[in-house]
Amino acid sequence: xxxxxxxxxxxxxxxxxFVFLLAPLLVIVPISFxxxxxxxFPPESWSVKWYGAIFANPAMMxxxxxxxxxxxxxxxxxxxxxxxxxxxxxxxxxxxxxxxSNLFSAPLLLPTIVLxxxxxxxxxxxxxxGTFQGLVAAHLVVTLPYAVRVLSTALANLPLPVEExxxxxxxxxxxxxxRVTLPMMRSGxxxxxxxxxxxxxxxxxxxxxxxxxxxxxxxxAMYHHVEQQADPMAASISVLLVVLTLVVxxxxxxxxxxxxxxxx
Numbered sequence: 001x002x003x004x005x006x007x008x009x010x011x012x013x014x015x016x017x018f019v020f021l022l023a024p025l026l027v028i029v030p031i032s033f034x035x036x037x038x039x040x041f042p043p044e045s046w047s048v049k050w051y052g053a054i055f056a057n058p059a060m061m062x063x064x065x066x067x068x069x070x071x072x073x074x075x076x077x078x079x080x081x082x083x084x085x086x087x088x089x090x091x092x093x094x095x096x097x098x099x100x101s102n103l104f105s106a107p108l109l110l111p112t113i114v115l116x117x118x119x120x121x122x123x124x125x126x127x128x129x130g131t132f133q134g135l136v137a138a139h140l141v142v143t144l145p146y147a148v149r150v151l152s153t154a155l156a157n158l159p160l161p162v163e164e165x166x167x168x169x170x171x172x173x174x175x176x177x178x179r180v181t182l183p184m185m186r187s188g189x190x191x192x193x194x195x196x197x198x199x200x201x202x203x204x205x206x207x208x209x210x211x212x213x214x215x216x217x218x219x220x221a222m223y224h225h226v227e228q229q230a231d232p233m234a235a236s237i238s239v240l241l242v243v244l245t246l247v248v249x250x251x252x253x254x255x256x257x258x259x260x261x262x263x264x
Contacts, residue, residue: 031235038230050236063221070217071201074139078196082147090155104148107141115141116209130212138206143196154188194252198245
């Protein structure tokens with residue numbers, strides 16, 4: 001099948017779209033290396049002092065470790081809960097499976113601020129506001145729908161005859177699951193883990209409702225910092241977050257490949 005050549009107009013449009021998407025980086029990166037005491041573009045002087053200021057700021061570092069621990073725990077719980085749920089929906093053919101699948105995806109259809117207010121009203125009487133457990137539960141509301149959706153798709157694309165052949169040869173259901181199904185779901189598991197980690201680490205709206213003076217995540221700390229000071233530290237943190245995202249993408253690419261993970 002012959003491929004049609006791409007028209008110059010389409011190339012120009014695609015290039016303009018890439019420039020539009022990358023425009024924030026073209027502003028943020030130079031500002032992060034500013035030597036000024038305030039945000040200005042272009043910077044009047046150059047320095048890396050604001051990167052050092054991040055590591056010298058106890059509030060920012062504590063918020064980073066909270067966000068990292070939170071993202072790891074939320075990712076593990078999302079996999080532990082999402083995988084059985086996806087298996088039940090796809091393999092066990094439960095009555096009303098399609099309705100349940102839509103119900104699991106419902107939080108993604110609501111504005112995050114509405115979810116945050118609802119979680120605030122529910123968690124406040126339970127004493128979960130300003131606690132790590134409350135943050136984990138709140139973030140699971142937005143990560144579990146992604147986990148169930150991605151894992152369900154990964155399961156649905158697996159060759160069922162391979163599992164049936166293992167069962168025919170005498171393998172027990174758990175043996176089939178752990179030695180046949182899970183290895184074939186490797187790309188789906190990796191993509192789910194990467195997606196849940198990034199969503200939890202970057203979540204700011206729900207965290208604003210759940211955090212307090214003694215517990216804060218990095219996005220919330222950045223938000224409060226920008227409210228009080230207009231220095232380039234926020235730009236430096238943003239660049240580091242972009243680098244963290246790129247690291248996760250590279251790890252996924254080196255592990256199973258981006259094409260198999262996100263495109264299939």
